[in-house]
Amino acid sequence: MSRIGAAIVDYVKDCARASAEGWDEFWFRPADPTLLGLIRILSGLMLVYTHAVWGLVLPDFFGETSWLNESLVRAISTGAYRYSFWWLVPQGMMWPAYALSMVILVLYTVGYRSRITSVLSFLITVSYAYRTPAATFGLDQINAMLSLYLSIGPSGAALSVDRWLARRRGQVIGDRPEPSSSANLALRLINVHMCVIYLFAGVAKLQGEAWWNGEAMWRAFANYEYQSFDMTWMAWHPWMVNLATHITILWEISFVALIWRPRWKPIVLLGGTLMHLGIGFCLGMWTFGLIMLVGCSSFLPTDAVGAMVAAMLRRRPRPEPAESPSYPAPVTRPSVRIESMEPALAGVPDGD
Amino acid sequence: MxxxxxxxxxxxxxxxxxxxxxxxxxxxxxxxxxxxxxxxxxxxxxxxxxxxxxxxxxxxxxxxxxxxLYLDHGYHFFAPEPVESTLIRYVAERKDGSVVEGVIPDRKTKPRLLYHRYFMLTERMSEAPEGLEELWQESYARRIAQEHDAVKVTLFERIHQLPTMEKVREGGRLDEPESYDEEELGVFE
Known part of the structure; x- marks a missing residue:
């Protein structure tokens, strides 16, 4: 018995050790932050666009007599821990507050003072969404989710003005930013959140009869208010409607399992790309489709993306100017040893 | 950093x-x-x-x-299944007796994201928590009144039923007038 007991204890210990190692490897293994920088640019562009569109109707949604007036939104938000800076902005300051928001979002997109602008961008995104809760949809949820995680990781460590300025100051060496654990953490958080989104989007559909009898996609295509491309020709091809319905739900539910399998990953991402572009093309939800694809891009291999971007950005050496015989011969300076740069580099922070 | x-x-x-x-x-x-x-x-x-x-x-x-952190979401996109749309039709009467009618969302609204914002306004109205329905409708009516300089606004909820495949094969269109069910929500002065 004691031998069996010891074996069980060993097994549990082994499981715990392996789980702890796996946990550390999954969340904290240093990763190239280039992909995070790329996601910052893409999601930042979406944030800028989303909020630029608010600017077309700012008084209608954020003014005194907005569609959702203050008393209504406060009543909806009671006890829901929803905070928005818009409640602190006097009416006369509506446009300056909006202009400041846009400046911050643009700075975040280009990666200037990313640590600060990423946090501010998240607060801006949430504040706009909570001021107009009934006018929001999936786009706003993904915008906020991405900006939250990008504010946790070093989203400005690559493809940013921050990096460009650091390079000008001589604080960075080499083509690629240093791998960092927090870059990996942020990417993993996006990965896992995307899995949660697709899993619940899929299993929630299992409650609906139309997702079982194969008519759900028809119900989406036949919705005149969503329609941006006429898909009614599918009424003559019900099998195609059924197939599209079954594939959609199968893809959503299996995403959480298959995206982690290297052989399946390209197929899953290709399927997601087709699905989200289809949503954009047929249902007119381009912004939602594109931001979901930005979220999916977090599954791209970080090393490959880092190497590819570095190769694209690598500056070709300028050709040496032809030496004029009338000029004095250049003085050859002794090569600077790398150790001599230590004092200058000592204060340079890493990606964490 | x-x-x-x-x-x-x-x-x-x-x-x-x-x-x-x-x-x-x-x-x-x-x-x-x-x-x-x-x-x-x-x-x-x-x-x-x-x-x-x-x-x-x-x-x-x-x-x-x-x-x-704005993370309290269900992610139930098109679940449990895609359903008919909810729209709002309004009749706004001005002081001089002239009348303006309209439907929200207006399909002519550009860009598409803005159209979708208005669409969400009408879709979400049916999700109003108990006791807040009137406050919700009043908020929309006030906005419409201000937009059209109206003194009286009548709101109607329009449910746009989805056609079946059979109906489309028989020549039915997605925007058939019969596919809209309408119910008056109230008069706001």
Whole structure:
């Protein structure tokens, strides 16, 4: 018995050790932050666009007599821990507050003072969404989710003005930013959140009869208010409607399992790309489709993306100017040893 | 900070010491937060109706966290199944007796994202919490009145029924007038 007991204890210990190692490897293994920088640019562009569109109707949604007036939104938000800076902005300051928001979002997109602008961008995104809760949809949820995680990781460590300025100051060496654990953490958080989104989007559909009898996609295509491309020709091809319905739900539910399998990953991402572009093309939800694809891009291999971007950005050496015989011969300076740069580099922070 | 890479060979000895997430205690703190965060982001969609008491209670406990970070979502896109649209038709009467009629959302609204915002306004109205329906409708009516300089606004809820495949094969169109069911919501002065 004691031998069996010891074996069980060993097994549990082994499981715990392996789980702890796996946990550390999954969340904290240093990763190239280039992909995070790329996601910052893409999601930042979406944030800028989303909020630029608010600017077309700012008084209608954020003014005194907005569609959702203050008393209504406060009543909806009671006890829901929803905070928005818009409640602190006097009416006369509506446009300056909006202009400041846009400046911050643009700075975040280009990666200037990313640590600060990423946090501010998240607060801006949430504040706009909570001021107009009934006018929001999936786009706003993904915008906020991405900006939250990008504010946790070093989203400005690559493809940013921050990096460009650091390079000008001589604080960075080499083509690629240093791998960092927090870059990996942020990417993993996006990965896992995307899995949660697709899993619940899929299993929630299992409650609906139309997702079982194969008519759900028809119900989406036949919705005149969503329609941006006429898909009614599918009424003559019900099998195609059924197939599209079954594939959609199968893809959503299996995403959480298959995206982690290297052989399946390209197929899953290709399927997601087709699905989200289809949503954009047929249902007119381009912004939602594109931001979901930005979220999916977090599954791209970080090393490959880092190497590819570095190769694209690598500056070709300028050709040496032809030496004029009338000029004095250049003085050859002794090569600077790398150790001599230590004092200058000592204060340079890493990606964490 | 968002610094770049530093040549390890050039880094002084103290710079090579574990920093940030390389430190064990930092990882433990972050791991504890990760567990909380993962429970939260799963509990929120799991607590969307129909939901177990466990999911509802866990989500309730974590609501301050979920709410503050705008993570309290169900992600039930087109679930349980795509349904008919809810629109609003309005009749706005001005002081001089002239009348303006319109439908929200207006398909001519550009860009598409803005159209979708208006569409969400009407779709979400049916989700108004009990007791807030009138306040909700009044808010929309006020906005319409201001937009058209009206003194009286009548709101109608329009449900746009989805046609079946058979109906379309028989020549039916998506915007058939008969596919709209209308009900008056109220008169606001």
């Amino acid at each position: 968002n610094g770049g890479d530093v040549d390890d060979r050039a880094a002084p000895l103290d710079a090579r010491r574990p920093r940030g997430l390389q430190r064990r205690w930092v990882r433990r703190v972050v791991s504890a937060w990760l567990v909380l965060h993962l429970v939260a982001i799963v509990a929120s969609p799991a607590a969307t109706e129909p939901a177990s008491e466990l999911a509802t209670d866990v989500c309730g406990y974590l609501m301050p966290y979920l709410g503050a």
